[in-house]
Amino acid sequence: MRYIITRKTQESEQQLQNLREPEPKGQCEAKGQGNQQHGPLLSSRKPHVSVLGHPGQGAATLYGGGAGTTDHFRGNTLHPPPPPKTAPATVKGSHWLQGRQVSLNYQRKGCHNRTMLTARACRHLPVRTLQLKDHAEHFRILKTLSMTLRRSYASEAEQGNKAVLVTGCDSGFGFTLAKHLHSKGFTVFAGCLFKDKGDAGVKELDNLKSDRLKTLQLNVVKQEEIEKAVEIIRENLQDPEKGLWGVVNNAGISTFGEVEFTSMETYKEVAEVNLWGTVRVTKACLPLIRRAKGRVVNISSMLGRMSNPARSPYCITKFGVEAFSDCLRYEMHPLGVKVSVVEPGNFIAATSLYSPEKIKAIGDKMWEQLTEEVKNDYGRKYFDEKIACMHTYCKSGSTDTSPVINDVTHALTASTPYTRYHPMDYYWWLRMQIMTHMPGAISDKIYIH
Ligand SMILES: NC(=O)c1ccc[n+]([C@@H]2O[C@H](COP(=O)([O-])OP(=O)(O)OC[C@H]3O[C@@H](n4cnc5c(N)ncnc54)[C@H](OP(=O)(O)O)[C@@H]3O)[C@@H](O)[C@H]2O)c1
DSSP, X not given: OOEEEEEEOHHHHHHHHHHSOOOOTTOOOBOOOTTOOOGGGGGOSSOOXXXXXXXXXXXXXXXSOTTOOEXXXXXEEOOOOOOOTTOOSEEEEEEEETTEXXXXXXXXXXXXXXXXXXXXXXXXXXXXXXXXXXXXXHHHXXXXXXXXXXXXXXXXXXXXXXXXXXXXXXXXXXXXXXHHHHHTTOEEEEEETTTTTTOHHHHHHHTTOOTTEEEEEOOTTOHHHHHHHHHHHHHHSSOGGGOOOEEEEOOOOOOOOXXXXXXXXXXXXXXXXXXXXXXXXHHXXXXXXXXXXXXXXXXXXXXXXXXXXXXXXXXXXXXXXXHHHHHHHHHHGGGTOEEEEEOOXXXXXXXXXXXXXXXXXXXXXXXXXXOHHHHHHHHHHHHHHHHHHHHHHTTOSOSOOHHHHHHHHHHHHOSSOOSEEOOOOHHHHHHHHHHHHSOHHHHIIIIIO
């Protein structure tokens, strides 16, 4: 009967540590003797759970494996207990090492677990003796890997020549982003809904009095305003033939309400800005973006990946933005244009997407427009509770927008931008993973019902 060591008690770990004297530097060598099946796994200096042992055959090897019988660091031989007659799945054993008792757990061979499978897979790997320089090599590989995985940004100098259009810069993410990108050296065209009305956000951006920050009147619902804005951009580019580096489709509005409470007019109104606005602006900018082999960054939402009750008018537009972005990404790939989606979580408290006044106005209008049948069936109490929920929601969320700003910046500057960015707190991140990866019956049970 063959067993593998599956777990050491804490006490045994300590005992083994005590038994092992520190190795002189430069002489640390873990020799994989026995059948030497484990190769790189043996690099650990601690007894490893994936080591095979043979309690029934009178020996277990801490660093060798298979038929070996010796702890190669110290030359200790282990003497596990004889196998029980009934051969249970796990056996506790104790061993005497240099006059001290060490406890080990064994798992019966055939009781497949990850440890066993790992060990078996490793049999097919080439094996050689590990030396101290291997540790240095592993460290070097890990360091290179971590540097590769770390977010890469283009240098400030490169960004200086690049021009970007951001929509919805009167407030919220757009406003902060325009200032941030400008501070990073970009030339920023900041599309504002109310430039012509001298909105506070527009004034603040204009007050920067920079050649590299130009506010534009841009209502993404109006095709003629979009065309005019693109014309201004073309005229103001250093070299129009080199194109426009990026467009950030940020402009958006939100609303709420159960399907039965939401008018068709509201569905269309939200889609006009969030979805069709994104499509319109992107189409108008693409000829310039293609010339630059630049970037399209679409601000979607976590609600573009998972839906929520009472948010259908908003969710369907953001799901649409996700689909549009995917199609565009596939089409643009051969042309060198990169398309990313940023899916922020809850930043309601930090932006103007909702306010108590907006919620009250939406609620009042909604109740007025309901049919008598719907009013009677749901009742005023239910309706008021929903409005109260929205008031609470509008005070929630993160007040720090920097995760969103950093993600958009990365999407515009990294040599390999991500397809999707998820600036959100852990609660929403986990919820989104569960909602998007688990069967609906399970995720509904956890979060919705
Ligand atoms: N805040 C969040 O928690 C959150 C979460 C996920 C996704 N998002 C998305 O992030 C984006 C920015 O929203 P935000 O949170 O920063 O809210 P915000 O402060 O309200 O910003 C939205 C901006 O879009 C502008 N806008 C509205 N309608 C427009 C139109 N027809 N044409 C051009 N601009 C228009 C707004 O102008 P006015 O200010 O003049 O109305 C405002 O400047 C939106 O796409 C939103 O869906 C936000």
